[in-house]
Amino acid sequence: MSFWKKFGLKKSPWVFHVNTGACNNCDIEIVDCLTPRFDVERFGVKLVGSPRHADALLVTGGVTAQALPRLQEVYRQAAKPCVVFAIGACACDSGIFMPGYHMAGPVDKVIKEIDPNAIIAYVPGCPPKPEAMISGIVTALKAL
Amino acid sequence: MKISLKKPVLAIGPLHPLQEEMEFFQLTVDGEIVTDIDVRIGYNHRGIEKISETLQFDQVPYLISRICGICSASHPLAFVQAVEELAGITPPDRARYVRTIINELERIHSHVLWVGLAGHFIGYDTVFMWAWKYREPILDILEKITGNRNNYGNVKVGGCREDIDDSIIGEMLKELDKIEKKMNMLTKAVLDDPILQARLKGVGILTKQDAIRYAVTGPTARGSGVDIDVRRDDPYAAYGELDWKVITQPEGDVFAKAVVRLLELFESIKIVRQALKKLPGGPIAVEVKQIPAGEATGHTEAPRGETFHYVRSDGGNRPVRHKVRAPSYVNVPSFKASCIGTNISDVTITLAAVDPCYSCTERLAVIGGSKVTYDGKELLRLSRGKTEQLKKQLGFKEGFKFE
Numbered sequence: 001m002s003f004w005k006k007f008g009l010k011k012s013p014w015v016f017h018v019n020t021g022a023c024n025n026c027d028i029e030i031v032d033c034l035t036p037r038f039d040v041e042r043f044g045v046k047l048v049g050s051p052r053h054a055d056a057l058l059v060t061g062g063v064t065a066q067a068l069p070r071l072q073e074v075y076r077q078a079a080k081p082c083v084v085f086a087i088g089a090c091a092c093d094s095g096i097f098m099p100g101y102h103m104a105g106p107v108d109k110v111i112k113e114i115d116p117n118a119i120i121a122y123v124p125g126c127p128p129k130p131e132a133m134i135s136g137i138v139t140a141l142k143a144l
Numbered sequence: 145m146k147i148s149l150k151k152p153v154l155a156i157g158p159l160h161p162l163q164e165e166m167e168f169f170q171l172t173v174d175g176e177i178v179t180d181i182d183v184r185i186g187y188n189h190r191g192i193e194k195i196s197e198t199l200q201f202d203q204v205p206y207l208i209s210r211i212c213g214i215c216s217a218s219h220p221l222a223f224v225q226a227v228e229e230l231a232g233i234t235p236p237d238r239a240r241y242v243r244t245i246i247n248e249l250e251r252i253h254s255h256v257l258w259v260g261l262a263g264h265f266i267g268y269d270t271v272f273m274w275a276w277k278y279r280e281p282i283l284d285i286l287e288k289i290t291g292n293r294n295n296y297g298n299v300k301v302g303g304c305r306e307d308i309d310d311s312i313i314g315e316m317l318k319e320l321d322k323i324e325k326k327m328n329m330l331t332k333a334v335l336d337d338p339i340l341q342a343r344l345k346g347v348g349i350l351t352k353q354d355a356i357r358y359a360v361t362g363p364t365a366r367g368s369g370v371d372i373d374v375r376r377d378d379p380y381a382a383y384g385e386l387d388w389k390v391i392t393q394p395e396g397d398v399f400a401k402a403v404v405r406l407l408e409l410f411e412s413i414k415i416v417r418q419a420l421k422k423l424p425g426g427p428i429a430v431e432v433k434q435i436p437a438g439e440a441t442g443h444t445e446a447p448r449g450e451t452f453h454y455v456r457s458d459g460g461n462r463p464v465r466h467k468v469r470a471p472s473y474v475n476v477p478s479f480k481a482s483c484i485g486t487n488i489s490d491v492t493i494t495l496a497a498v499d500p501c502y503s504c505t506e507r508l509a510v511i512g513g514s515k516v517t518y519d520g521k522e523l524l525r526l527s528r529g530k531t532e533q534l535k536k537q538l539g540f541k542e543g544f545k546f547e
Contacts, residue, residue: 017164028214101194
């Protein structure tokens with residue numbers, strides 16, 4: 001990745017939140033990050049309303065069969081380069097729902113079907129605490 | 145339900161910044177007025193009932209608490225109550241009180257969460273930030289008791305997994321006093337705010353008749369003047385031994401639902417305080433040897449309404465059938481009564497007013513939209529075909545008949 005692309009990605013990343021079949025738990029913890037106790041907006045991390053504005057996708061939940069085309073479409077729409085964060089045990093490896101008949105697979109598998117070079121970061125936990133999410137995002141962006 | 149293609153249809157979803165979960169609303173509009181609404185869900189269906197049948201009775205509560213992250217104490221409690229009824233077990237007194245405390249703390253955090261989100265939906269982010277700030281101490285208490293901010297995993301068949309340490313009770317009571325003060329401030333700030341009153345009063349009215357017709361439960365029903373609450377009507381855990389009251393409001397609009405939720409906060413704090421003071425000693429769990437064959441049901445009052453679980457056992461260590469009915473399953477169709485005839489800008493808050501939880505609701509999914517209808521003849525043909533196929537596989541001769 002070129003210097004300028006990396007620079008653009010690292011400084012105040014704007015995130016888009018995609019729920020692909022989560023139980024709301026990781027979602028409320030993501031929203032929790034934005035509220036006064038953790039307040040990630042002071043670092044420039046902002047939740048945006050469209051994937052076209054986003055530097056990073058926060059994907060929660062093991063991908064269900066019905067959510068699979070939607071997630072791929074959202075990834076296609078996101079401005080590249082873009083980091084995909086698989087947040088929570090379900091997004092990392094389908095978690096407890098792995099044997100379900102309606103599960104299309106974990107997030108990395110689904111994203112790599114359409115873009116083999118996608119950058120994917122994992123934040124495990126059920127649900128990960130807001131501190132873990134912030135730490136995960138910082139670590140991933142540093143490693144770029 | 146069919147939607148006419150001649151009229152303009154406004155789509156909300158599936159990934160809409162307004163709601164956290166995936167859901168798809170189609171609003172048929174006439175100018176600014178909504179004339180019809182269609183809800184399509186199924187994005188969150190994970191096949192939990194089927195996975196549950198492959199797990200042991202001890203493992204199921206962990207799965208069930210992940211039906212919904214916000215009701216992660218009510219769902220396992222309903223399941224565990226069903227299994228306990230089946231096995232004829234009475235949980236120890238201390239376990240009943242611990243369950244009550246965790247369920248009520250969950251209700252407080254869920255209602256405060258809703259108040260914040262409702263503020264966010266009408267573009268009043270001050271309420272959102274303040275409400276979520278005051279929600280944090282409750283999560284801290286829950287973390288102290290159970291070890292996790294959400295998904296407590298504290299209920300098991302026969303009792304509880306983790307005990308409340310007697311040494312932290314005084315600390316918790318102090319913390320509750322602080323929380324009550326803050327809630328008092330938040331409630332006054334929300335209910336006396338002229339902007340919120342102007343925005344929410346008379347919006348998305350669900351009349352008492354409609355509430356009964358759609359069989360809504362929880363704060364949605366109580367906000368329409370229907371006086372139901374499982375905690376009082378069929379006491380479980382320790383609710384029968386504590387002093388509290390059910391809050392109802394007759395108006396049925398969004399403001400009434402907000403009032404119900406905000407006043408319920410104080411009832412919940414009252415319950416937790418009494419339960420902590422009355423907390424009896426003794427063990428927190430009894431040993432369970434075997435679950436006999438049979439069927440049973442359990443229901444609890446989740447923050448959003450009545451959660452119902454049905455369990456059937458054949459005497460083995462796994463449930464052979466597990467059925468879940470979550471509160472949003474009956475609350476979501478009431479959009480048809482409350483949204484039609486309102487302004488488009490009021491729809492968002494009306495949709496949010498029942499506090500819909502789609503991950504709770506989604507018990508059935510149809511993939512690909514194909515419709516297959518089997519009548520009696522078709523089923524008979526399929527059955528005969530399969531028998532023939534099996535006969536061939538097993539090597540039966542032509543004309544073989546079972547004696």
